[in-house]
Amino acid sequence: MRRTAHTTLLAACILLTATVSAATQSTRADGLGLLGIAWSDPTPFLHGLIAAEQTPSAARIAAGASLYQVRMTIAGGLSRTSIEMEIAFTNLEDEPLDEAVLRVFPPIVGGAVAISDSRVDGHPVDAVLDPVDGRLTLPLPASLLPRARAVLRLVAQIEVPPAPAEHYGILEYTSDAVSLAHVLPTLAVHDAQGWHADRPPAYGDVTHADAAFFVVEVVAPAGIRLIASGVETAQEIGAEIQTRSFAVGPAREFYVTATADLEVMTEVVGEVTINSFAPSSLSGSAAQALTTAVAAVQIYSSLYGPYPYRELDIVASPIRAGGMEFPGLVLIGLAEYGKPPDPSEEPVDFFELAVAHEVGHQWFYNVVGNDQLGEPxxxxxxxxxxxxxxxxxxxxxxxxxxxxxxxxxxxxxxxxxxxxxxxxxxxxxxxxxxxxxxxxxxxxxxxxxxxxxxxxxxxxxxxxxxxxxxxxxxxxxxxxxxxxxxxxxxxxxxxxxxxxx
Ligand SMILES: [Zn+2]
Missing domain, CATH: 1.10.390.10 (Neutral Protease Domain 2)
Known part of the structure; x- marks a missing residue:
C-alpha cells in the first residue's frame, strides 16, 4: 500500500496429508537442526497458534512442510546482518529433484548478499547466486527422491541499505532502527512448471512461497526493541547483547525489525493478542490503529475463517508506503500517523484504510498464498x-x-x-x-x-x-x-x- 504526494495509490504495500516416508532423514543422527530443535518437533510453533490451528499445523510438519532454523546476528551499527541457517526440505513433487532453488531478496530490494558457505546434508556444494534475479541454486548431490528430505545449510552476509529507492525501504537501516524484510533466503515454489523464481519489478510485492515453519534466534545489541513475526519463545539479555528466539508457522516468510523508542498498547480479542507499536508522541493514532485492527480481525475471521496466530503486531515504520504486510505483523507508514482525517480529500480515512487493508492481508497473502508477482x-x-x-x-x-x-x-x-x-x-x-x-x-x-x-x-x-x-x-x-x-x-x-x- 502506498501513498504519493499527488494521489493515494496502493501499490505495495495444501494441506499435505501424506505421511513421511522412511527415506526422510536429517544430516544428524539425532534429527536436530541448527538450533538444537528436532525437525519433527512442532512444539515451538504451537505456542503461537490458536487452538484450532495446532493439530493441522503439526500434521503439516509431519507431512514434510519446509522447516527453517536460523541464527541471525544484527551488527555493524544495524547495517549488517549475518545469517546462519538450515532448512529441512522435503521433496513433495512426484519426480526426483536435482537442485533446490531459493529466492534471495536483498539485491532486489536495494541491499546486497554474499554467501560464504553452502552445504547439502553436511556436504559442501557449489551454490550459484544470480544477484540480478535474486536466485540461488543449490545442486543436490544425489537426486532427491520424492518424499526424501535434505538439509540445506547456508551462511550469508547481508548488507542493508540506508535509504533504498526500491520497495519503499522495507529493507533499510537508520541510526536507531533496521527493517529486515525478505532477509532470509527462501525456497522458491516448485510445481509442474519447475521452480518459480522470476525477478520482481521494483514496485509491487515479491513474495510467492509455500507455507513453512520458522524458528529464528536473533542476536542484536541490547537496549533495542525486537519485533518479529510469530511469538517470542526464549530470551537471554546481557549487558551488551540480547538474544531472542521467535517461532512462526505456518507462514510465508519471517520478518523482524529492531527499533528504539516505540511504545506498545495491547488488546486481547478471543485467543489473539493485538499489539500496536508507535512512538509515544503518536499514541492517539496508535490507539486508532489498535481499535481498527481489533475490529478488522473480528470481521475478517467471521468472513474468511479464523486468524491463525495468537499474536498480531501493528508497527509504525518509516517505510515510504502506506503499509506492508508480513505474517503476524504489519507495518504502517509513520507518515500516516498523527494526521487528522480530511473528508474533503478522502471519503474514508486513509490511515484506517491502511490498517484494515494490511490486516486483511493476513488472510489473502499469508493464510491463502499466491504468486504476488504473477497474479497480484x-x-x-x-x-x-x-x-x-x-x-x-x-x-x-x-x-x-x-x-x-x-x-x-x-x-x-x-x-x-x-x-x-x-x-x-x-x-x-x-x-x-x-x-x-x-x-x-x-x-x-x-x-x-x-x-x-x-x-x-x-x-x-x-x-x-x-x-x-x-x-x-x-x-x-x-x-x-x-x-x-x-x-x-x-x-x-x-x-x-x-x-x-
Ligand atoms: Zn496490499
Missing part, C-alpha cells in the same frame, strides 16, 4: 474487497459508499478500456498497477456481488479461503469457487475484467 489481484484486490466489507460492517452505507467513492477517485488515471485486473505486476506501469489492482479489482468483486447475490459471493470467498488455507490460490481456483457457489458460468465476466486480451 489475488492478494491485493481481494484484500481491498475485504477492506470494503470492513468499512461497511463498521459504518453501514456511509462506509460502503465512502469506499466506493475512494475507488472512483483512483480509477481516473486508467485508460479506456481499462486494463485487465489479472495480469502480472510487470504488465502494468506503476500508476496503472495501483489503480487497476487496488481500485478496479475490488469493483470487479462488487460487480460479481450484484450478479451472484451477496450470499453467494461471500460463500465463494469463504470457500476459497477455506479450501486453499495454507495452500496457494490461483485465478482458476477462485473462479472455480465462485462458479460452484453460484452454479453459473463466469466466462464472460472473467473475460471482460480479469484475463488479458
Amino acid at each position: 489481484w489475488l492478494d491485493e484486490s481481494l484484500t481491498q474487497f475485504a477492506t470494503w466489507r470492513y468499512f461497511e460492517a463498521r459504518y453501514g452505507d456511509v462506509g460502503d459508499l465512502g469506499f466506493a467513492s475512494w475507488t472512483s477517485g483512483r480509477l481516473i488515471v486508467l485508460p479506456t478500456p481499462a486494463p485487465a485486473i489479472g495480469m502480472p505486476v510487470s504488465s502494468y506501469s506503476q500508476s496503472t498497477y495501483g489503480a487497476t489492482i487496488y481500485a478496479l479489482g475490488p469493483r470487479f468483486l462488487k460487480q460479481l456481488e450484484q450478479l451472484l447475490g451477496r450470499e453467494a459471493l461471500d460463500d465463494a470467498l469463504r470457500a476459497y479461503a477455506t479450501d486453499y488455507r495454507w495452500g496457494l490460490g490461483t485465478t482458476a481456483a477462485i473462479r472455480g469457487s465462485l462458479e460452484t457457489a453460484c452454479q453459473c458460468d463466469l466466462t464472460l465476466p472473467f473475460a471482460q475484467w480479469v484475463y488479458a486480451n
Whole structure:
C-alpha cells in the first residue's frame, strides 16, 4: 500500500496429508537442526497458534512442510546482518529433484548478499547466486527422491541499505532502527512448471512461497526493541547483547525489525493478542490503529475463517508506503500517523484504510498464498474487497459508499478500456498497477456481488479461503469457487475484467 504526494495509490504495500516416508532423514543422527530443535518437533510453533490451528499445523510438519532454523546476528551499527541457517526440505513433487532453488531478496530490494558457505546434508556444494534475479541454486548431490528430505545449510552476509529507492525501504537501516524484510533466503515454489523464481519489478510485492515453519534466534545489541513475526519463545539479555528466539508457522516468510523508542498498547480479542507499536508522541493514532485492527480481525475471521496466530503486531515504520504486510505483523507508514482525517480529500480515512487493508492481508497473502508477482489481484484486490466489507460492517452505507467513492477517485488515471485486473505486476506501469489492482479489482468483486447475490459471493470467498488455507490460490481456483457457489458460468465476466486480451 502506498501513498504519493499527488494521489493515494496502493501499490505495495495444501494441506499435505501424506505421511513421511522412511527415506526422510536429517544430516544428524539425532534429527536436530541448527538450533538444537528436532525437525519433527512442532512444539515451538504451537505456542503461537490458536487452538484450532495446532493439530493441522503439526500434521503439516509431519507431512514434510519446509522447516527453517536460523541464527541471525544484527551488527555493524544495524547495517549488517549475518545469517546462519538450515532448512529441512522435503521433496513433495512426484519426480526426483536435482537442485533446490531459493529466492534471495536483498539485491532486489536495494541491499546486497554474499554467501560464504553452502552445504547439502553436511556436504559442501557449489551454490550459484544470480544477484540480478535474486536466485540461488543449490545442486543436490544425489537426486532427491520424492518424499526424501535434505538439509540445506547456508551462511550469508547481508548488507542493508540506508535509504533504498526500491520497495519503499522495507529493507533499510537508520541510526536507531533496521527493517529486515525478505532477509532470509527462501525456497522458491516448485510445481509442474519447475521452480518459480522470476525477478520482481521494483514496485509491487515479491513474495510467492509455500507455507513453512520458522524458528529464528536473533542476536542484536541490547537496549533495542525486537519485533518479529510469530511469538517470542526464549530470551537471554546481557549487558551488551540480547538474544531472542521467535517461532512462526505456518507462514510465508519471517520478518523482524529492531527499533528504539516505540511504545506498545495491547488488546486481547478471543485467543489473539493485538499489539500496536508507535512512538509515544503518536499514541492517539496508535490507539486508532489498535481499535481498527481489533475490529478488522473480528470481521475478517467471521468472513474468511479464523486468524491463525495468537499474536498480531501493528508497527509504525518509516517505510515510504502506506503499509506492508508480513505474517503476524504489519507495518504502517509513520507518515500516516498523527494526521487528522480530511473528508474533503478522502471519503474514508486513509490511515484506517491502511490498517484494515494490511490486516486483511493476513488472510489473502499469508493464510491463502499466491504468486504476488504473477497474479497480484489475488492478494491485493481481494484484500481491498475485504477492506470494503470492513468499512461497511463498521459504518453501514456511509462506509460502503465512502469506499466506493475512494475507488472512483483512483480509477481516473486508467485508460479506456481499462486494463485487465489479472495480469502480472510487470504488465502494468506503476500508476496503472495501483489503480487497476487496488481500485478496479475490488469493483470487479462488487460487480460479481450484484450478479451472484451477496450470499453467494461471500460463500465463494469463504470457500476459497477455506479450501486453499495454507495452500496457494490461483485465478482458476477462485473462479472455480465462485462458479460452484453460484452454479453459473463466469466466462464472460472473467473475460471482460480479469484475463488479458
Ligand atoms: Zn496490499
